[in-house]
Amino acid sequence: xxxxxxxxxxxxxxxxxxxxxxxxxxxxxxxxxxxxxxxxxxxxxxxxxxxxxxxxxxxxxxxxxxxxxxxxxxxxxxxxxxxx
Amino acid sequence: xxxxxxxxxxxxxxxxxxxxxxxxxxxxxxxxxxxxxxxxxxxxxxxxxxxxxxxxxxxxxxxxxxxxxxxxxxxxxxxxxxxxxxxxxxxxxxxxxxxxxxxxxxxxxxxxxxxxxxxxxxxxxxxxxxxxxxxxxxxxxxxxxxxxxx
Numbered sequence: 001x002x003x004x005x006x007x008x009x010x011x012x013x014x015x016x017x018x019x020x021x022x023x024x025x026x027x028x029x030x031x032x033x034x035x036x037x038x039x040x041x042x043x044x045x046x047x048x049x050x051x052x053x054x055x056x057x058x059x060x061x062x063x064x065x066x067x068x069x070x071x072x073x074x075x076x077x078x079x080x081x082x083x084x
Numbered sequence: 085x086x087x088x089x090x091x092x093x094x095x096x097x098x099x100x101x102x103x104x105x106x107x108x109x110x111x112x113x114x115x116x117x118x119x120x121x122x123x124x125x126x127x128x129x130x131x132x133x134x135x136x137x138x139x140x141x142x143x144x145x146x147x148x149x150x151x152x153x154x155x156x157x158x159x160x161x162x163x164x165x166x167x168x169x170x171x172x173x174x175x176x177x178x179x180x181x182x183x184x185x186x187x188x189x190x191x192x193x194x195x196x197x198x199x200x201x202x203x204x205x206x207x208x209x210x211x212x213x214x215x216x217x218x219x220x221x222x223x224x225x226x227x228x229x230x231x232x233x234x
Contacts (some may be wrong), residue, residue, distance in 0.1 A: 009133050009205035012214040053219070060138035062201065076135060076203075080219030083132065083163060083204025084118055084173050084195060 001027050006036070008078035011054065014047040024069065031056045031075060032065030053080050055063035086159050087143040089134060091166040094176055103158045103180040110157050114187035115178040116195055122170020127208045132165045135203035139163070142202045150179070150194050154186040157188070161194065163204065193230050200227040 012018045019084050022034060035056070039048040048054060056063055057076045069075065088094075096117060104110045120130050147159045162176040177194045181187040206217040 006135070008135055008203065009207070013216075057135070057138055057203070060135070060141050062142075076138070078135070078203060078215070079205065081200065081203050082206045082217045082219050083134070083202050084199040084223075 003034070003069055003071070003073045004078040005038075005074050006074065008076065010076055010079050011047055015044050018080075022075075027071070029069050030065060030067065031058065031063055031067045034069065034075065035065065035077065048077060054078070055080055085132075086147060086161065087140055088138075088162045089139050089143070089165060090162065091164060092165070092172060094162045096173075096176070097182045099160055099162065099176055102176055103160055103178050107157065110180040110183060111182050112184040113178060113180045114184065114191040115176065116191055117173055118175035118195075119195040120168045120170045120172050120174055125208075126210050127170060129167055129209040131167045131168050131207045132163075133205045134163075134165050135205065138203050144196065146194055146201065148192045149197070153193065154181065154190045156181040156186050156190050159190070159194070161198070163198070163202070165204070196223075196227045196230060199223045206222075 002021055005020050005022050007015050007018055025051065035048050035054065038045050044047050058067055058069065059074050100113055100115055103113055121126065143161050147161060150156060150159060156179050158180040160176065160178040164174050168174060177191050181185045201224050207234045208215055209216060
C-alpha cells in the first residue's frame with residue numbers, strides 16, 4: 001500500500017522536500033514505523049530521528065505514533081506548532 | 085463562516101460588532117487580538133506557514149469544542165498567514181454569550197487550544213538571520229489545564 005507524506009516548516013526545510021509518496025511493505029504499518037523507516041535513510045532524514053520533536057497528523061487529524069495507516073492516507077510530519 | 089485563514093488584515097470593530105449583529109440575547113462579547121512582537125526581540129518580520137485544509141479543520145474542531153463546553157452564542161476565529169511586520173495583527177478570537185463568564189472562559193480556551201493544536205509555524209527574521217520559533221512548554225501547560233475542567 002502507498003501513503004502520501006507531507007512535511008512542514010523547519011522539517012520541510014531540513015529535508016528539502018515538502019511531499020513524498022511512500023510504499024509500505026506490510027499493510028498495517030504505524031505512523032511511528034514510517035517515521036523510523038524514513039529516519040533510517042540517514043543524512044538529512046535524521047531530522048525525523050528519535051529525540052527530535054516531531055508531531056504527526058493522518059488525514060488532517062493529529063495522531064499518536066501508534067496510529068495504524070491505511071492505503072491512500074495523507075500522513076504529515078511537522079514540528080510542534082507555534083501559531084497564535 | 086466563523087473560521088478564516090487569510091493573508092489580509094482584519095477590522096477589529098467590524099468583527100466584534102458582527103458577533104452580535106441582528107440579535108439581542110447576548111450581554112457579553114470577549115475578544116483577543118494577537119500581534120507580532122518585534123522591537124524587544126530584534127524581530128524585523130515574521131512569516132507564518134500553515135497546513136492548508138488541516139488548519140481550517142483544527143480551528144473548526146476547537147470552535148465546536150468551545151460550544152460543547154460553554155453556553156455561547158457566537159464565535160469568530162481569524163488567523164493570518166504569510167509575511168507580517170511587528171505591530172501587525174496575527175490572530176482574532178471573539179466570543180459572544182449571555183453573560184461574561186462564558187465569553188471570557190471560551191475565548192481563553194480557544195486561544196490556548198489554537199496555540200497547541202492548530203498547524204501554524206512562525207519563522208522570524210532577525211539581524212542574525214531567519215529562525216523558526218520553538219514551541220513553548222508554557223503553551224502546553226496552558227492548554228492542558230482545560231483537560232481536567234472538561
